[in-house]
Amino acid sequence: MKNERKFDARPKVIGTHKFVDDYHYDGMIYGALIYSKVHHGKIRKITYPNDFKLSEFTIVKLEDIPGKILIPEPETDQPFFADKEVFFYGQIILAVAHPNKNILNNFVKKIKIEYEELSAITDIKETLDNKENTFGKQIIIDHRRNVKVEKNWLKTHSVYYTPHQEQAYLETQAMIAKYDEQNEEMFILGTMQCPFFVKEAVETILGDKIKSVQVETSEGIGGGFGGKEDFPNLLAGITALLSFKSKLPVKIVLDRSDDITITTKRHPARIEVETYTDPQTNKIRKMNVDYRLDAGFYQTLSPVVLSRGVLHASGGYNIEDVYIHGRLIRSNTPPNGAFRGFGAPQAFFAIESHIEKIASELKIESYQFRKINIFRKGDEFPSTQKISEDNLFDCFESIVEKSDYLTKYEKYKKFNQTHKDKLGIGLAIGYHGGGYTGNGEKVLDSEIKIKIDKKAIVTIYISNVDMGQGAHTTLAQLFSETIDHPFELTNVHIPNTKICPNSGPTVASRTIYIVGNMVSDLARKIKKDFGFDNLKNFVKQNKQIFPKEFSAKYKPDPNISFDENTYQGTGYKDYSWAACAVELYYHADTYQIELLNCWSMLDIGHVVNPKIAVGQAEGGVLQALAYGSSEFFYKKGFGRMHGFTDYTLPTTMDIPKLFIDFIHTDNEIAKGLGEVPMDYPAPAVRNAFFNATGIFIDEIPLIPETIFHAMKKEKKL
Amino acid sequence: MKISFTLNNKKVSIDTEPTKRLLDVLREDFKMMEVKESCGEGECGACTVLLDDKPVTSCLLNIIHVEGKKVFTSEGLSKKFLGKLLIDCFDETNAVQCGFCFPGFLVTSYHYLKTDGEANLEKIKVALSGNICRCTGYQKIFESVMLACLRNDSTGGKS
Incomplete structure (x- = not known):
């Protein structure tokens, strides 16, 4: 537990750390993407402006692809370019490159595409409400145990909705491709989370026209949050095709408007929850969840988001009889993709809101109700996996104490009786499985390499x-x-597919949890094999052995298994647990909520670098609070959102005080941290508002419009 | 059109379109890659520079308005006492994450230290409200600027 300083902090602050747009290669030209401005239609005609020399431009379309036209994904169904028909606003039709950026931009503006517009499904709520829009494989987790519903049990039913969320990484999507004609090699440099995915995509689009593809990341990657998991595959493929055709290095940097319009976002969800609770014991005895995600037009990686979603869909509660049905819904919007949380934030919003609803119907305090039903050691998930630790409960108890929840809850109740404006405090819990789902890590078969040189530099x-x-x-x-x-004396090499082994993608809270623990294991093995106490001295005395390379592969735990068909077994080997309290002030005249404080207590096992961990958690919590309270994406008419003026991100003036803490455990394993802070704060906002006003809200964000409509519905206006 | 101005203490001039954005002049003509473009519409502050000692978003400024003025970028400020102090504080708190927004934060924080410098959280929040960070949740940025204010105070405001 040391606070080592980040390698790259100083050059990043000064601005000398290089992001993609800071790289330049001799002869480099610039590319742009031309995409559909209709939701669905047949392409009738493409007209290029006639006041430009067409021969100066490199233009690529579907028919220019020498390899395969579909982008490799868990579900390979999306083509790099639209063919004769476009299926969503933002679908790429062609790409153009030119040596001069201004000429390129003017040319692109003047390209005219005529469509025969066809009917499209673009209203997110309506789309999700209609089961007929289901496509792809459905997932069922059947943990029904023939629990007979008694007459006096309380039935609670509700449907919850969550919207799109934009990752809004500050560095937009950007890629450079450099074709070496002589050696038939393609070099890719980009901002991305998964260099080996990008490599595969470039190999796919170029096929046997090239001998090898080398992918390297830029020195700095200006944020990802999941948004650079799969879109870079598409972008790298197209940039490589432009470079292949023009035989020149090509750079594409999306501007913010294009980035918001055409890239992947968090899946909107509709989650229907039905529970039966025994009022004698206040135990939830039975639960049915219908979990739907709007995948957009293509499935791409949505099946994987769905699988994580259903595995988190019953929340942190021990319920004997559970049935979860997960499905994907198709709409005429861009494919949704990875975003920190990956299906879990949607699930926790529904469940944590629902818990509040049951408690209010039972007329007991939701803290007590959670305490009765929360996972304890020895309980089991609907997948039958046993809960091996009591850390969720510990996080929960600790957050109640830290936030002084019980005192404030009573105090605000009194305050609210006599004030028009209201005060509220709300709770939520969450958890996140580390690494790939089920057998995923086994399939990934990650490998790492460590080199020690003659000066003991690692x-x-x-x-x-x-x-x-x-x-x-x-x-x-x-x-x-x-x-x-x-x-x-310890460094990490910049990821490069030719130089570094494939330790898997930078996703699923797996970098420290999976790869980090592999690094620790290999370090211990090196020490044990050589039998040294001090590596530096050992290298000094045995210079002839060095430089030397060591490698290791991921070793799956042979004692765990997961059935991909029945979703029974160990969904994730380790879970990170969390609980949260949010305190807010409601301005009745403007229907606005003002977040005051947010406390988070997390269990991430061994905290390697506390300052880094706290910083990452603070960032995740704020993204989640904004998901619950302010970040708004249109539900209808995709393509109207053009930048940070439309999609407003929290500024320094919009945020509550954030308190992050980790519970101390004797766990030596560093568990996942990236995603869990995203999972639970949004429902805590909603629950604080519920406690403040008694108004039931079934969707986020809690912007004034949402509150106004909910009040109207409850006839409180 | 010929435009002359001072860039990080050096006199420079350039023959260019008067409507070219200051951001593009700095990045393309002067290769000052520390000035970042993120939103391109003045919302995020990643491209902030000092223009005659005031922070401005260089994506919204045509170069013609820079004629005869003084421009400082993050790299220029990093050589000054307060710039160095701030960089130390950002480093020490492990505040920096992806880092794309930080050159802009450095410029704005520098301006706050120079013009006010009180270790007051509410004032710091207001001063930094034109800069968006998506990674950090801002807490460690506040902590860093606060620390820089305190240290600057203890040196008697050596700036």
Whole structure:
């Protein structure tokens, strides 16, 4: 537990750390993407402006693809370019490149595409309400145990909705492709989370026209949050095709408007929850969940988001009889993709809101109700996986104490009886499985490499990126701490598919949890195999052995298994647990909520670098609070959102005080941290508002419009 | 059109379109890659520079308005006492995450330290409200600027 400083902090503050747009290659030209401005239609005609020399431009379309036209994804169904028909606003039709950025931009503005418009499904709520829009594989977790519903049991039913959320990484999507004609090699440099996914995409689009593809990340990756998990595959494929055709290096940097319009976002969800609670014991005895995600037009990685969603869909409560049905819904909007939380924030919004509803119908305090039903050691998930620790309960108890929840709850109740404006405090719990779902890590078969040179300088070679989470610093610290080697002598190589082994994608809260623990294990093995106490001295005395490389592969736990068909077994080997309290002030005249405080208590096992961990959690919590309270994406008419003026992100003036803490456990494993802070704060906002006003809200964000409509519905206006 | 101005203490001039954005002049003509473009509409502050000692978003400013003025970028400020102090504080608190917004934060925080500098959280929040950070939740940025204010105070405001 040391607070080693980040490798890259100083150059990042000064601005010398290089992001994609800061790279330049001789002869480089610039590319742009031309995409559909209708939701669904047949392309009738494409007209290029006639006041430009067409021969100066490189133009690529579907028919220029020498390899395969579908982008590799968990469900390979999306083509790099639209063919004769477009299915969503933002679908790429062609790409253009030119040596001069201004000429390129003017040319692009003047390209005319005529469509025969066809009917489209774009109203998110209506789309999700209609089961007929279901597509792809459905997932069922059947943990029914023939519990007979008694007459006096309380039936509680509600439907919850969550919207799109934009990752809004500050560095937009950007890629450079450099084709080496002589050696038939393609070099890609980009901002991305998964270099080996990008490699596969470029190999797919170019097929046997090239011998090899090398992918490297830029020095800095200006945020990802999941948004750079799969879109870079599409962008790299197209940039590579432009470079292949023009035989020149090509750079594409999306402007904010294009980025918001065409890239992946968090899946909107409709989650229907039905529970039966025994009023004698206040135990939830039976639960049915219908979990639907709007995938957009193509499935791409949505089946994987769905699988994580259903595995988190019954929340942190021990319920004997559970039935979860998950499905994807198709709409004429861009494919939704990965975003921190990956299906879980939607689930926790529904469940944590629902818990509040049951408690209010039972007329007991929701804190007591949670306490009765919350997961304890020995309980089980609907997948039958046993809960092996009591840390969720500990987080919960601790947050109630830290936030002084019970006192404030009573105090605000009195305050609210005599005031038009209201005060509220609300609770929520959450958890997140670390690493890939089920057998995913086994399939990934990650590999790492460590090189020790003659000066005892250690370099870790992995394919996981540092996009701001501080992963590279933390990984180096893990190595250095494990065998007590100076941190200053430990480095992480920039991810490059030719130089680094494939340690898997930078997703699923797996970089420290999976790869980091592999690094620690390998460090211990090196020490044990050589039998040294001090690596530096050992290298000094045995110079002839060095430089030397060591590698290791992921070793799956042979004692766990997961059935991909029945969703029974160990969904995730380890879970990070969390609880949260949010306090807010409601301005009755303007229907606005003002967040005052947010306390989070997390269990992430071994906290490697507390300052880095707290910082990452604070960022996740704020994204989640904004998801619950302010970030708004149109439900209808995709394509109207053009930038940060429309999609407003929290500024320094919009935020509550954030308190982050970790419970102390004797767990030596560093568990996942990236996603869990995103999972629970949004429902805590909603529950604080419910406690403040008694108004039931079934959707986020709690912007004045949402509150106004909910009040109208409850006839409180 | 010829435009002359002072850039990080050096006199420079450039022959360019008067409507070219200051951001593009800095990045393309002067290769000052520390000035970042994120939103392109003056919302996020990633492209903030000092123009005659005031923070401005260089994506909203045509170069013609810079004629005869003084421009400082984050890299220029990083060589000054308060710039160095701030960088130390951002580093020490592990505040920096993806880092794309930080050159803008450095410029704005520098301006706050120079013009006010009180270790007052509410004032710092107001001063930084034109800069968006998506990674950090801002807490460690506040902590860093607060720390810089306190340290600057203890040096007797050596700036």
